[in-house]
Structure formats: structure tokens, C-alpha cells
Amino acid sequence: MLNSIQNENCYDGKIEPFPVLAIIDQESKFTIFDASEDSISQPEVRSPGQPFSIIVHPFGYDDQDKVNGFVRWRVTGKEQWNEEPLIKTDSNKWEGSWTPPDSGTYEWNVELWAGQNHPIKEEVDPKEVRFLKVERKDLILAKWHQLDKTIFCNINRLPIAKENDVFLLPVIFPQNQKGLIGGDSKGHYSMDNNITDSSSFGELTHKLASNGITLGMKFPIKCSNQHPFYLSEPHLFNDEGVMDLIGEGWESRRKKWENVFRFWIVQGVEIFSIPEITCFPLSFWDQTIQSLRKDFPYISFVTEEKLSNDFHNRMISAGFSNFETDLIHKGLTFDHDQSTIDKSHDRKSLEEIECSTKDENIAIKTEKLSTDEYLLKIDNEDSSNSRSVMISIKHKSIELSNELIYYARDLSNGNAYRWSGESNEIFLRTGQEHLQFLIEFNN
Structure with a gap:
């Protein structure tokens, strides 16, 4: 917990922000904001659009001092901070809140100071930053079904x-x-x-x-x-089959793995369950x-590995x-008389779409097939290498x-x-010159 520090009010020189004791207000359950150097607080969890409120009790000032403050927040990895004012509600109590717009990991902290002008602070001390985890509401409420390998023989069940x-x-x-990935x-x-x-x-x-079912997959590494x-760089693997992601050139190897995740995301996978996350560095x-969520903010990574609290x-x-x-391990049953989803949401009449890309080697055409369906034709003028577009x-x-879900079906393989949203990624394989997608808005 923060130790009390008595600051002298000095309006002629630089004014240091007051130390604060912040309390997270979560449905009337109050948790002390622990800011000691050796503590690692588990992030609070919210869903998009759910306000995140805090109560602040500053100390180290006199009642006559004019105190101002704000709560600062941003998406982890972004440079720009957002600021929301703290409102004084009692003699030693300020309240503030902010609302995360989308899923992801957010950083936040609190600052208070005496005087009219905010003191110049070039960087935020990492020790003063806390995290807010914002998960997709549908996944928080969802039931998870673990499928077995026979699922592909029983797609109708x-x-x-x-x-x-x-x-x-x-x-x-x-x-x-041995269960290691790779063969032939x-x-x-x-x-x-x-x-x-x-x-x-x-x-x-x-x-x-x-x-409307969300697809996840087990993903051993x-x-x-x-x-x-391994075949291209055998010296970078240990006896357990783990790639070196610390030594020289690790960033290019990290990018290889990121491209693998991107490949499966565009195949429709939204959740990756990693059995052994501790094999790779934090x-x-x-x-x-963070890189994947810039293009696919809805994806999630989970693990069943037993970890220490730290x-x-x-x-x-x-x-x-x-x-x-x-996880629900169920036998494969399918009730043909029972609807598996609720499709009662309102649909608007769709008329015309426009598709484009910044890739100069890609030509795109669209053709309206019906009120809810469009044909997307892609011509790839540079098929010498694989890439994401x-x-x-x-x-x-x-x-x-981002809340509107629709579907693109690859007509070459189904x-x-x-x-x-308005931006989505497709993966082009080497030698792939033409692609056709059926864009469906009627689901």
C-alpha cells in the first residue's frame, strides 16, 4: 500500500503530483489499489461499454489547497493517453470513470496536483500504471464445448x-x-x-x-x-522442441509464429488455446x-497450463x-427440430458495397448477387510469395x-x-492468382 508522503505546497516552482490512494469501485466491492514496487496486481475485468469507476483519496495537502486531477487511460501498446476528469464529491474524496470501447488490454493511472496548471510530466512511471482487461461479453457468458477428432466425420451431428x-x-x-507438431x-x-x-x-x-458459433482450436507450440x-533452423530448437525466441534474430522468428496465427484467424479461428505458454518468453x-489485435481485435488467447499466481x-x-x-465434453448430438441460435435480430435492407485494398498488386471487383449476397473477385498480380492482404x-x-458480424466464403474450398467492421484480412498463398469470395450479410 502507498506510504504517506507529506508534500510541501510550492506554487513558485515545479509542483509534484500528490500521492494517492485509489480504490476500485466494483459493484460496491472495494479493493485497495496496491502500488508497492514488488506487487503485480491482477487486472480488473470488464466487457466493452461497461464503465470503469474509481474513488480516489489523496493525501499530503491542506484543505485550503486547490486540487485537480484526472484518470488517464489508453490501449496497451498505444502512445496516446486519454484523460477523464476527477470530480470532488467530499472533502477527501474524488471520483472518476471511463468506458473502454472495445475488447483488449488497457492501461490506466491517476494523477492529482495542487494549483491551476498541470505539472509537466514527460513519462508515466510504469510502477504507477495498472491494467484493465476488457473481454468480449459474448465469450464471458458463453458455454465452451471441447470437440474430439471425430467431429469432422459428424459435421451434421x-x-x-x-x-x-x-x-x-x-x-x-x-x-x-511424442505429440510434437510436425510430420513429413x-x-x-x-x-x-x-x-x-x-x-x-x-x-x-x-x-x-x-x-453464430465461435471457433477455437488447441494450438501446441x-x-x-x-x-x-525445425528443418530450416535445427540449431534454434532445444531437446523438447521449443524454438529459441530470446537469442539474436528472435524478432524475425516471432514474426513467423505471428503469421501462423494470422493464417488460422482468416480461416475462421477466433480463440487459441495454448497448452504450454511458459515455453515462450513473456x-x-x-x-x-498486441500486433494481432490491431487487425483482429476480437481474438482471444487462453491456456489450461497450471501457473503460479505471479x-x-x-x-x-x-x-x-x-x-x-x-469445458463441456459432450457426446455428439444434434437436434434437427431445435434451432441452435436466435436469429430474431433486425436486419436492414442491403444495397451496395465497395471493396478496396492498399496492395498495388491486387485488383478487386464486386458483383451484387441478391439483396444480402455479393461476389468479391480478387486478382493477384504478384503470386510469387504468400502474404496477408x-x-x-x-x-x-x-x-x-465492429459489432456487426458477416461472412466471407472462399468459393475455392468452402x-x-x-x-x-470495415477492415478484414485474407491470406494469399504462393501461386494463388485468383480468388472469389461470397460475402453474406444474411446470417
């Missing part, structure tokens, strides 16, 4: 679920006998042919997306000696998750989610907010991608 429930896929990558020079970009193929995977993702990453997860809190601060939900899409009659 899915577990009965409600809209926004989570279906978590088992490991679908090729593995060796294939790795995290490939599927084990004994489990599924691109056609069955596309059929499943389209069915889930059409019913230890590699066998047949993994492409800096890897922090940078990777490391658990560090991973939450790095971007991992903690939904504290039990950001597609901007605008509708002339409605605002495509894969359905869950899109939201």
Missing part, C-alpha cells in the same frame, strides 16, 4: 449450442508419437489428413459461422524434427497478441484471457461497425471467414 457459444477443436496438426515436412500450416482436410474443415467452419521451422506473447497475472497483462469456464469494405446504407 454437432452439439446443441446457443449463438456465441464456443466450440474448441482438438489438435488438428500433424504430430509425431509439414507443420502448423497443415492439417493431419487422418483427422480432416481443407474441404471438411471449410464445411465445419461455414456451418459454425452460419450459426513444441515442434518435432520434421517441422518446417515478450513474445505480449508483442504477438506468472498467471503476468500472462493476463500480456494479453491472455481468463474466462474461468469449464487487408481488404476494406464499405456499405452505402449501413455502418459496418471455408467461411467471420468478418466484422
Whole structure:
């Protein structure tokens, strides 16, 4: 807890902000804001649009002093801070609040000072910063269903679920006998042919997306000696199959993993369950998750690994989610007479869309097929390498907010991608010159 510090009021020189004792107001349950150097506070958790309020008790000043203050907040990784005023409600009590607009990890702190002018403060002391975790409301309330490998043979017999429930896929990558990922020079970009193929995977993702189900997948990160990453740089792996992400050139290797996550995100995966997060350093997860969320703010990373309280809190601060939900292991049953989702939400009449990209080697055309469906044609003039391409899409009659979910179905393989907002990413493979997507707004 903060120690009391008596500051002398000095209006002629630099005015230091007062030390404060902040209390988080969470439904009348008050928690002391512990700011000691050796403490690591677990972030509070909110959902987007839910106000985050605090009560501040400053000390080290006289009742006659004019005290001002604000609560400062920003998305972790951003440079610009937002500020909301603190309002005095009692002789030694100030209150303030701010509302996180989207899911993600936020930083916040409190400042109070005496006098009219705010003292110049070039940087915020990291020890004064606390975190707020904002999770998707639908995932907080969702039921999580752990699927087994037979799911791809029983796509028409899915577990009965409600809209926004989570279906978590088992490991679908090729593995060796020890469970390490990699076989026949294939790795995290490939599927084990004994489990599924691109056609069955596309059929499943389209069915889930059409019913509003969120898709997650188990994602082990230890590699066998047949993994492409290992084959290209075997000296960077230890005996357990863990890549070196600390030594020289680690950032380029981190980017390789980020590209793998991007590949599966555009396939429709929104949640990654990592069994062994402690194999990779904290800096890897922090940078990777923050980078991915710039383009895909809705994605989540979770783990079932048993962690110490200290490391658990560090991973939450790095971007991992903690939904504290039990996985439902159900037999595959499907009730054809029971609707799996509620589609009673209002739909507006859609008329025309406009698609574009900043990639100079990409040409885009759109064709209206019906009131709710459009054909998106993509011509790739540079197919010499694989890459991700950001597609901007605008509708002339409605605002495509991040809350509006619609779908893009790859007509070459049937894969359905869950899109939201005006910017979404597609992945182009080497040699892929033409792509066609069916944009569906009727789900």
C-alpha cells in the first residue's frame, strides 16, 4: 500500500503530483489499489461499454489547497493517453470513470496536483500504471464445448449450442508419437489428413459461422524434427522442441509464429488455446497478441497450463484471457427440430458495397448477387510469395461497425471467414492468382 508522503505546497516552482490512494469501485466491492514496487496486481475485468469507476483519496495537502486531477487511460501498446476528469464529491474524496470501447488490454493511472496548471510530466512511471482487461461479453457468458477428432466425420451431428457459444477443436496438426507438431515436412500450416482436410474443415467452419458459433482450436507450440521451422533452423530448437525466441534474430522468428496465427484467424479461428505458454518468453506473447489485435481485435488467447499466481497475472497483462469456464465434453448430438441460435435480430435492407485494398498488386471487383449476397473477385498480380492482404469494405446504407458480424466464403474450398467492421484480412498463398469470395450479410 502507498506510504504517506507529506508534500510541501510550492506554487513558485515545479509542483509534484500528490500521492494517492485509489480504490476500485466494483459493484460496491472495494479493493485497495496496491502500488508497492514488488506487487503485480491482477487486472480488473470488464466487457466493452461497461464503465470503469474509481474513488480516489489523496493525501499530503491542506484543505485550503486547490486540487485537480484526472484518470488517464489508453490501449496497451498505444502512445496516446486519454484523460477523464476527477470530480470532488467530499472533502477527501474524488471520483472518476471511463468506458473502454472495445475488447483488449488497457492501461490506466491517476494523477492529482495542487494549483491551476498541470505539472509537466514527460513519462508515466510504469510502477504507477495498472491494467484493465476488457473481454468480449459474448465469450464471458458463453458455454465452451471441447470437440474430439471425430467431429469432422459428424459435421451434421454437432452439439446443441446457443449463438456465441464456443466450440474448441482438438489438435488438428500433424504430430509425431511424442505429440510434437510436425510430420513429413509439414507443420502448423497443415492439417493431419487422418483427422480432416481443407474441404471438411471449410464445411465445419461455414456451418459454425452460419450459426453464430465461435471457433477455437488447441494450438501446441513444441515442434518435432520434421517441422518446417525445425528443418530450416535445427540449431534454434532445444531437446523438447521449443524454438529459441530470446537469442539474436528472435524478432524475425516471432514474426513467423505471428503469421501462423494470422493464417488460422482468416480461416475462421477466433480463440487459441495454448497448452504450454511458459515455453515462450513473456515478450513474445505480449508483442504477438498486441500486433494481432490491431487487425483482429476480437481474438482471444487462453491456456489450461497450471501457473503460479505471479506468472498467471503476468500472462493476463500480456494479453491472455481468463474466462474461468469449464469445458463441456459432450457426446455428439444434434437436434434437427431445435434451432441452435436466435436469429430474431433486425436486419436492414442491403444495397451496395465497395471493396478496396492498399496492395498495388491486387485488383478487386464486386458483383451484387441478391439483396444480402455479393461476389468479391480478387486478382493477384504478384503470386510469387504468400502474404496477408487487408481488404476494406464499405456499405452505402449501413455502418459496418465492429459489432456487426458477416461472412466471407472462399468459393475455392468452402471455408467461411467471420468478418466484422470495415477492415478484414485474407491470406494469399504462393501461386494463388485468383480468388472469389461470397460475402453474406444474411446470417
